[in-house]
Amino acid sequence: MLKITSARVIVTCPGRNFVTLKIETSDGVTGVGDATLNGRELAVASYLADHVVPTLIGRDAHRIEDIWQYLYRGAYWRRGPVTMSAIAAVDMALWDIKGKVAGLPVYQLLGGASRDNVMVYGHANGVTVDDTIDAALEYRDQGYKAIRLQSGVPGLASTYGVSKDKMFYEPADADLPTENLWSTERYLRVVPELFAAAREALGPDIHLLHDVHHRLTPIEAGRLGKDLEPYRPFWMEDAVPAENQENFRLIRQHTTTPLAVGEIFNSVWDAKQLIQEQLIDYIRATIVHAGGITHVRRIASFADMHNVRTGFHGATDLSPVTMAAALHFDLSVPNFGIQEYMRHTSETDAVFPHAYTFDRGALHPGEAPGLGVDIDEELAARYPYKRAYLPVNRLEDGSMYNW
Ligand code: GCO
Ligand code: MG
16 A cells, blocks of 8 residues: 655745645655646635645555545535546546556556647737737747637727737736626627638648637527638637536537537536537546546546547646646547647746657657656745736626626
8 A cells, every 4th residue: 555644735826826736655656736726726725735635644545546536425515616626636646646656657557648649729819810810820830730819809908818928828917807898799700800811821731729718609609600610610619608508509500610618617517418419529628627637537438439529728727737637648548639738937837847848739748657747846935826816807888797
């Protein structure tokens, strides 16, 4: 038995907040897990430190499945982003430990590589369509085969996905939530223009993606999907909020544009109908917010049975620990689709030294045993927690809307 002797929660802010769990075992092997929930970080830190860590001490680190069930069933209060992010952190750390003990990278424990590397998409954004196309050309020149396009909406001061710094996007940048304005009418005019310009500039071979960020109704999403069809988008993401999974039937009736959903899902149950009825093409639930490798594995297997592929969330609020875990998973899972890749800043990369590498539009998790990522605790301690919120969104008449 490999006893868990300690588990520590480390909160650090090298430019943005990250919550990391580090588990230590009786024979000195350690593992790391990500528990970052953007804008609500301390809730998960407390859930772990106050409620999970005391129950882990003395358990056998090798019993990953049993510990997962213990934390999920044992809490009585199932699901939810806070609970599932906390469980994910424990799960990732235990897979990391198992890999180190075996002397194998985690993807080998998951069945080995199903592909040579993991295709990723980068984020091109700009205030105008032309700026966005310029950014997209830079990504293409760096070797990206898939690019997400987000541009400003004429008449709106700020829009989701458009950053101050073209190559980095960080929405949680204010001590209290900033307020954005939204107009569906203006937005629906600009996106088809953006895609027309992008196809013209980038040619037929680059995959083009777009994130609606939950801002349309199903019939509006049907309209946008139809308008984008001539430009062959790879996917339209989060077209509508997904609490009501049936909503997607209406979108499907109107467009063949592929649909991606799930970055805020935390359980297979959030996607059950979407997958079972093939109402989506890509499931975006990811390791940190959906219960770790152990649970995402179930989601992906279920999706595979229904011809739905993975397209995991990979924004900068998912730490390099999640990125590493996602890459091991992506490399091995049969129904892989694509992986989002929003590069971390050099400060973040220094706090989380990692083995994964980027080459011509693809990532590889590397061959280091375990997840191949660690946290430099001394460096992390130099960046104390800094409160930061995601923005909120209102319609032009002042109504609260979806950000
Ligand atoms: C994406 C996402 C992010 C989220 C962010 C919230 O597709 O990458 O929509 O940009 O908004 O992760 O914390
Ligand atoms: Mg998104």
